[in-house]
Amino acid sequence: MADSKAVVRVEHPDIVLTETVTHDPSSKVRSVSEAGTDPTSGKFFYHITSSDFRQFEEGLRNDRTIGEFERVIETGDEEAIYSFVYTDEAKIVSPVISAANGVILDMENDGSAWILTVWMPERTGLASLWDYAQQNDISIELLRVNEYASLGNTNAGLTDSQREALLVAVESGYFEEPRNATLSEVAADLDISQPAASGLLRRGIKRLIISSLMDDSEEPE
Known part of the structure; x- marks a missing residue:
């Protein structure tokens, strides 16, 4: 069965970090795939780019989807890797992708929703993501897929x-x-x-x- 790379748009106010990136429009988020999609780790790791990390962290403190956070390492003047512990209110798509052995290649917030570029080794993984979104009242749109x-x-x-x-x-x-x-x-x-x-x-x-x-x-x- 062939693998698939898809671009999907997911929207819900309780998707993790939505409030934070709305508070800091300069911020961009990318998951650290080796650790960030592990549903059993307890912590999720993201590569963050921001022109003002104080504003970004202020957003984190007011983000109801984030329980704990830590700036693990700075990788540049405007780049750092953070770890997050989510609250019970958070809606998380990365474990669903991880469970299908998939990887989030890129993620970007357009102001109200997340645009995810996802690679799945099995084509059925995308259907699993779709089902999860519907079960959790997450609005999801398929923007592009390499097999259609x-x-x-x-x-x-x-x-x-x-x-x-x-x-x-x-x-x-x-x-x-x-x-x-x-x-x-x-x-x-x-x-x-x-x-x-x-x-x-x-x-x-x-x-x-x-x-x-x-x-x-x-x-x-």
């Missing part, structure tokens, strides 16, 4: 409405980065409400993930 079924060549188990919504979204530039169309514009093109368009896209993308990245024997019931 052609909408024009297969229905992938999509309903006609899901297929139409995805094609309209692709053609309008909704999946581009930055986006060339908003969800409301996609909904207007489909002549449906914005919540209805969002639901069609979410269900259609999940169906594509299952169809494209999982063998028939592995498809969930």
Whole structure:
């Protein structure tokens, strides 16, 4: 089974460090993959870039997802490695990725959500991440994946409405980065409400993930 590299957008106010990077917009976060994705270590390690670590740490102290933190080592004038202990309120995607033997290659906060570049040795790992997000009310979008079924060549188990919504979204530039169309514009093109368009896209993308990245024997019931 082939490996996969995907870019996903996950959003929830209780995803770890969301409050901190909102408090310090100059900060950038990258997990230290050798230690940061170990779900049994108790501590999670991140490489942090910030123009003002005092502001970053002030954000940490007010971040309800962070119980303890330590600046382990400074690797440059504006770079350091931190360790974090999460609170029970924190929603954590890295252990799910680790459990699938995956690695977070890059992570960036766009102001309200995290953009994760994830490598998975087994294609089913991405479906596990999707299921975890849905179970925890985390908004998740698939932005890019290196193996993706052609909408024009297969229905992938999509309903006609899901297929139409995805094609309209692709053609309008909704999946581009930055986006060339908003969800409301996609909904207007489909002549449906914005919540209805969002639901069609979410269900259609999940169906594509299952169809494209999982063998028939592995498809969930």
